[in-house]
Amino acid sequence: MGDTVRFGIIGTGMMGQEHLRMIKLLPGAELTAFADPDSGSRFWARSVSDDSVQEYSDTAELLKKAPVDALVIASPNHTHEEVLEPVFESGIPVLCEKPLCTTVEASKRVVERAEKHPGLFWVGMEYRYMPPLQRMLQELRAGTIGSLRMLALREHRFPFLPKVGNWNRFNRNTGGTLVEKCCHFFDLMRLITEDEAVRVYASGAQDVNHLDEEYDGETPDILDNAYVIVDFASGKRALLDLCMFAEASRNHEEIAAVGDAGKLECxxxxxxxxxxxxxxxxxxxxxxxxxxxxxxxxGHHGATYFELEAFVEALHSGAPPDVSAHDGLMAVAIGAAAERSALERRPVEMSEVL
Ligand SMILES: NC(=O)c1ccc[n+]([C@@H]2O[C@H](COP(=O)([O-])OP(=O)(O)OC[C@H]3O[C@@H](n4cnc5c(N)ncnc54)[C@H](O)[C@@H]3O)[C@@H](O)[C@H]2O)c1
Incomplete structure (x- = not known):
């Protein structure tokens, strides 16, 4: 690899295009190719790419022909495992969007493959890189609030946006809202507490969003609000408060960490x-x-840019990933436990899903 990392993007829908814009901004990175089976997504990627950037409808062709040093995978959640297979065979370093997969079982298979992958394998948990969150972490690690005891994360935002082929309207494609969207927050809980979850209690439902939509005769089945409490091994506890019909909010994300000596909010x-x-x-x-x-x-309050910057630095230095396949699996597992807890209306032990 030269000084400039040549990127290929697999899947140029909303998130692929966000990566594309950030790669264009990032010193030491350039986009050389993209692949997407959808002509509309390719059109939008083409319209903001230099003429020299190669375009493919098929990932296998890109892997065979394109001059790439690293890949970003931004195809829908339920395609990640399949899309990753030839990428693992190619040995090319990869940043794979979250959630790693839609189920714990599939995520475990990917972890096994990733552990043998010669290149860097990194899961796109970009919320870690939001500058205010980084600042909060700095204080936490410096001991400003003493020993952390409670953590509350609130996401109050607008409903899920439409996606190519409407894949995100159904649990079978996304893993469920608490996996799809909330793997970010469960990843943040693990990062902030430096601990592992042991038990999850969730209450959630689909009360407002997408109930009047229909796709091939089917109504979407994804949760749009939930409270999720997570017990950690050390006794720390965390809460996620998710509402996806809360456009009337000043902040999408609010995070509060309370220790025995103080409180941090972000x-x-x-x-x-x-x-x-x-x-x-x-x-x-x-x-x-x-x-x-x-x-x-x-780019999600700068997060995608700083995530790619860290990824490029690790490619050059040979450092391990900030977010490993194992981290990706654990975030999916907490989400899967939360989905099960909400459905069965009971606490779910992490040992039941892992
Ligand atoms: N990190 C974040 O904050 C964040 C935000 C949004 C989406 N995402 C993730 O990014 C991924 C893509 O989401 P999106 O919002 O861009 O969806 P999208 O529907 O806008 O785009 C997905 C694209 O992937 C293409 N695609 C479908 N099957 C493919 C395949 N087998 N190979 C290659 N491309 C394929 C589709 O044609 C489409 O263009 C998802 O995993 C999603 O969870 C992450």
Whole structure:
């Protein structure tokens, strides 16, 4: 690999195009090829790519012919395992979008393959790279709030957007909302607590969204709101409060971490962190700026840009992935336990799903 990493993107729908925009911004990275079976998605990718970028309708052709050093996989969740198979055979380093797969079983198979993969394998848990979240982590790791005991994550946002072929309207394609969307938050819980989940209690339903939609005679079946409590091995506890019909929110994400010496809060897109100390009592508000060009390119509050930057750094340094296939599996597993808990209306032990 030269100084510039040549990227190929597999799947150029909404997220593939976000990666495309960020690769164009990132020093030391260039897009050389993309593949997508959908002509509409290829058209949009083509319209923002240089003429030299190669276009394929078939991933196998891209893998055979395109000059790439690394791949980003941004195809739908239920295709990840199949799309990864020839990529593993090629040995090319890969950043695979979340969730790793739609089920724990499929994720375990991918973990096994990834462990033998000679190239870097990285799961796209980009929320880790949101600058205000990074700032909050810095304080946490510096001991500002003492020993962390409770963590609350709230996502109140707009409903799922339409996707190519409407794949995201059905649990069978996504893994369920608590896997599809919320694997991000379960990954953040593991990152922030530095601990493993042991038990999950969830209450959730589809109360408002997509009930008036129909695809080939089927109504979507995905949850649109839930409370999920996760018990961690050390006794730390975490809560996810998800509402997907909450457009009337100032912040999509609000995270609160409380320890025995203080409290940290983080807001996105407000890009602020509140640092609270118990003794002597004080609350400080810190603004966390994000580069204008990165914000303009529209990448989840800069997260996609900084994720790709870290991925490129690891390609050069040979460092292990920030987010391994195992991390991807564990986030899917907590989501699967939460889906089961909501469905069966009972606490679910992680040992039941893993
Ligand atoms: N990290 C994040 O915050 C984030 C945000 C949105 C989506 N995602 C993830 O990105 C992935 C793509 O989601 P999206 O929102 O871009 O969906 P999308 O429907 O907009 O795009 C998916 C694209 O993949 C293509 N595709 C379908 N089957 C394929 C195959 N076998 N090989 C190659 N391409 C194929 C489709 O034609 C489509 O163009 C999903 O896994 C999703 O969960 C992540």
């Amino acid at each position: 807001f996105v897109p407000n890009s602020t962190v509140l640092i609270g100390r118990r003794n002597p009592h004080s609350v400080e508000e810190v603004e966390v700026p994000v580069e204008e060009a990165v914000m303009k390119a529209g």
